[in-house]
Amino acid sequence: MATAPLEPRKAPRQARSRHTRDAILTAAGGILAANGLRGLTTNHVARAAGVSIGALYQYYPNKQAIIGALLTQSRADLLAGMEAAAEAVEGEALEVVVCAMVRARLRQLFEMAALAEALERAEAELPADPGIARLRTRVQAQVVGVLAEYYVDDPETVARDVLAMAEGMAHAAVRAGEAGFAPLVERIERAVTGYLAGVVPEA
Amino acid sequence: MATAPLEPRKAPRQARSRHTRDAILTAAGGILAANGLRGLTTNHVARAAGVSIGALYQYYPNKQAIIGALLTQSRADLLAGMEAAAEAVEGEALEVVVCAMVRARLRQLFEMAALAEALERAEAELPADPGIARLRTRVQAQVVGVLAEYYVDDPETVARDVLAMAEGMAHAAVRAGEAGFAPLVERIERAVTGYLAGVVPEA
Amino acid sequence: MATAPLEPRKAPRQARSRHTRDAILTAAGGILAANGLRGLTTNHVARAAGVSIGALYQYYPNKQAIIGALLTQSRADLLAGMEAAAEAVEGEALEVVVCAMVRARLRQLFEMAALAEALERAEAELPADPGIARLRTRVQAQVVGVLAEYYVDDPETVARDVLAMAEGMAHAAVRAGEAGFAPLVERIERAVTGYLAGVVPEA
Amino acid sequence: MATAPLEPRKAPRQARSRHTRDAILTAAGGILAANGLRGLTTNHVARAAGVSIGALYQYYPNKQAIIGALLTQSRADLLAGMEAAAEAVEGEALEVVVCAMVRARLRQLFEMAALAEALERAEAELPADPGIARLRTRVQAQVVGVLAEYYVDDPETVARDVLAMAEGMAHAAVRAGEAGFAPLVERIERAVTGYLAGVVPEA
DNA sequence: GATGAATGAGAGTTCATTCAT
DNA sequence: CATGAATGAACTCTCATTCAT
Missing domain, CATH: 1.10.357.10 (Tetracycline Repressor, domain 2)
Incomplete structure (x- = not known):
């Protein structure tokens, strides 16, 4: 078993991860500001963040968490x-x-x-x-x-x-x-x- | 979204009528205080007021009106x-x-x-x-x-x-x-x- | 027991009866023509006929009958x-x-x-x-x-x-x-x- | 009453999608033929199509669209x-x-x-x-x-x-x-x- | 008989969340 | 892991019909 470098492979993944998380948060903030709690739906947030609804739930367990x-x-x-x-x-x-x-x-x-x-x-x-x-x-x-x-x-x-x-x-x-x-x-x-x-x- | 009419639908003519109107408002106030806007559903209000959902809508044209x-x-x-x-x-x-x-x-x-x-x-x-x-x-x-x-x-x-x-x-x-x-x-x-x-x- | 005249008393009642029946039918016809079957509600008909909903149901057993x-x-x-x-x-x-x-x-x-x-x-x-x-x-x-x-x-x-x-x-x-x-x-x-x-x- | 958009909401990308769309339409046609407009309820259509009501609304924005x-x-x-x-x-x-x-x-x-x-x-x-x-x-x-x-x-x-x-x-x-x-x-x-x-x- | 307040089943629709692909 | 199709409980509101007054 060769000692493969683990960090390099993980870092970009984490970077992308972080980016997705932020995109979701930013989108949610914009929607909340514009439409209030009533207008904040998870599907809407996902679309605005350019992310699938499934991905959103990978980063946040539920709407409240967002x-x-x-x-x-x-x-x-x-x-x-x-x-x-x-x-x-x-x-x-x-x-x-x-x-x-x-x-x-x-x-x-x-x-x-x-x-x-x-x-x-x-x-x-x-x-x-x-x-x-x-x-x-x-x-x-x-x-x-x-x-x-x-x-x-x-x-x-x-x-x-x-x-x-x-x-x-x-x-x-x-x-x-x-x-x-x-x-x-x-x-x-x-x-x-x-x-x-x-x-x-x-x- | 059209601005819905907020005025009560029906002026109380019978005594029972007035009582129902008030019961609905009181119940709605209690629920709003206790559970917030999220908990304020028309069915919940009607039940708490001891009134049918139909009666509620006879006095208030929609939830907003309440x-x-x-x-x-x-x-x-x-x-x-x-x-x-x-x-x-x-x-x-x-x-x-x-x-x-x-x-x-x-x-x-x-x-x-x-x-x-x-x-x-x-x-x-x-x-x-x-x-x-x-x-x-x-x-x-x-x-x-x-x-x-x-x-x-x-x-x-x-x-x-x-x-x-x-x-x-x-x-x-x-x-x-x-x-x-x-x-x-x-x-x-x-x-x-x-x-x-x-x-x-x-x- | 005096033989009271029964007809005179009944006639005017029947006349009013007939008038109410017709008023309901006329109103229903107008609404059906204007708004279609969808717009034909019994309450609407009663109001348009100047009759209470209770009275309407006295003359017609249900909407279909109208x-x-x-x-x-x-x-x-x-x-x-x-x-x-x-x-x-x-x-x-x-x-x-x-x-x-x-x-x-x-x-x-x-x-x-x-x-x-x-x-x-x-x-x-x-x-x-x-x-x-x-x-x-x-x-x-x-x-x-x-x-x-x-x-x-x-x-x-x-x-x-x-x-x-x-x-x-x-x-x-x-x-x-x-x-x-x-x-x-x-x-x-x-x-x-x-x-x-x-x-x-x-x- | 605003004229609702009648175009399907979503273009089928997956094969399953297309099947659902068609199933809904077929079921709706059958019910309309059998029971008329009165019998055509969205829940009924969904059930007959073997599909959840949510899925129905993913493909057609409202009943009229169907x-x-x-x-x-x-x-x-x-x-x-x-x-x-x-x-x-x-x-x-x-x-x-x-x-x-x-x-x-x-x-x-x-x-x-x-x-x-x-x-x-x-x-x-x-x-x-x-x-x-x-x-x-x-x-x-x-x-x-x-x-x-x-x-x-x-x-x-x-x-x-x-x-x-x-x-x-x-x-x-x-x-x-x-x-x-x-x-x-x-x-x-x-x-x-x-x-x-x-x-x-x-x- | 007349009145109209009250009833409640049921309609259309939304949306947080899951899960097969 | 990502996708997005699918789910279904819950919500707002309507309307034919009943029944106490």
Whole structure:
């Protein structure tokens, strides 16, 4: 038995694999953004991804898994963005740091508004997945960590409030057809700063 | 897709009639709150209402109409609540009036949290109905009117921001399992007041 | 026990009865002509007749009975028309008499083209009713009688052929949107006369 | 009501595919012939074809499309038959050519009498489809072409009359249970010839 | 008798998922 | 492994008919 090289043969296969997986996810995201959960059918996704329905089921065991992957991806992106944002302003005043993180979240919401909203609705509509819920928690934990460093009281609640406030305003603005990103961010930062003012312990 | 007529098909003439109509709506609300749009099937609603599927379709021309009726009812309730709240504090300072209206909204959100959230998701998922959209507009117009009386600049945007902020925080609190209503209201009012401070023209 | 007059009390009731029956039939005829068998629903008929669905079922035991009554009425009318036509030309040459009868049939077909066609389709689509079939036979028997008087061979077949030829041409003309009655009748009579020429024994 | 697409949904790529398509059409034809439009339900067709309801809808987008395919097939067959018949007697006298074409039509009517009749009723009952109507027109155009070659006046009307006359007589004969094909054809040809005699310009 | 609210079998259609090829 | 034909439970909605009032 000759020792045949195994890696070379496997690598391209994995590369193709990865490409197919991504194509499916991209197609699903586009459809979800455009047509909502109602329009997201597995056959439609497969066709849009240029993949047979059988292949789709080879990569994702069921429809939920596709939505789950989409959510995971989106949350992971967000987490990375927020971490980067926080690092960039490390050591500055509380509002500055929190606002930087909020801005990271807003950027994602704005960039793919339709998908982000549809994804959240989908998550609420579907049976809860602990793995995905955990990712959401980690996003908040990120903010909680910063708040704790500044000795903010009840940082969990504050983190939740700040993110919810920002997301609520952003969604409403997008739905209302507000065009510019900057003015919205300014208003949200004003609200966040105002809220934090009543929370930060006097230095 | 043609916009289906959302108005109830038949005006209740007999007493039994009215009861059936209400039973259907109540059942639909319960199911929507408990199982989301996915679980809301016409047969399921009929069974839960203790009514035959035929009877259901005698009162609502299609499934959408049921959701529409639910939304209309909820919006009309809200509108009435906000009007009452505003009247009760007429003439007081801006934050007081706005917070009163916001509190009316929060009360509704809290009282029937699951239904309120599910209804909003349903609305987003469904083809837009002008009649229902108009009711939503009227809720905001209510706030806009008050803001204009106090010479607030760009009252539409401010109204939207304030409501969105409050709703966002409330939803997040409910989802996180926060129990008490009072502390949440206090935090939200702090945020609203803080936000308004940067908006009110100096008296 | 006083011998109360029974007739007077019953007569008006029967009169109203008869009126309701007719209203239902008229409404059904109109709907059948306009919307075909598919559009003929009992509820629709009742509403169009200004009668409750319950009342409709008091007069006709089921939907089929309504269609049956419509067919019976139409056949009876036809029979009367043909009898009158035949009497008016009694004693004249064969083609004259046959053409008079054919003209009676054509007049009915033309006057209520849509209804006549819809009725025939309905009859074919529905389970056969011996009572109605018998009426159809009597229409042919009418022609058969005349043919026999003129010693035509196999009068049943000839009667059938003549009527079928005329009806076929008339239906096609109506469907094609032919407007005038006279030219059509002329063409049909030409065909009938031509056909009969090969059938009549030399006088 | 929008005119639904009548073309088959999917072109058969695998052999199995083609078989399923055909099985569905055959089953539908059988049921239509036996039970009429009323008995033609998609579930019934699927079961009779030995196919799941899902498969049926993979090949035909809706029930109408099945009927449409049946009609198209029947008309195409007829067209081919008439073309062949006309070619076989090219150059002969007018009545000979016309009778040949009529005979082609009669052969079809006789071979699948029940289906042919049911199909025609179905067509009348259903919303008109331009594609199918065009095929019907082409059948008549075929006859019109021949008539024009012989300088017949108003060939459209004559073509319509001749076909209608033949079809009417044939339907009536079939319905009456006439067994032999030959005597019927003879009578019809007599009628057609008689009718044409009044139409052909003297050579 | 009249009314019309109620019934429910059953129609057309969709779509997540499986499995022979 | 990929393909796509096939499956069938489940969904929305209709309509002939019944029956309490």
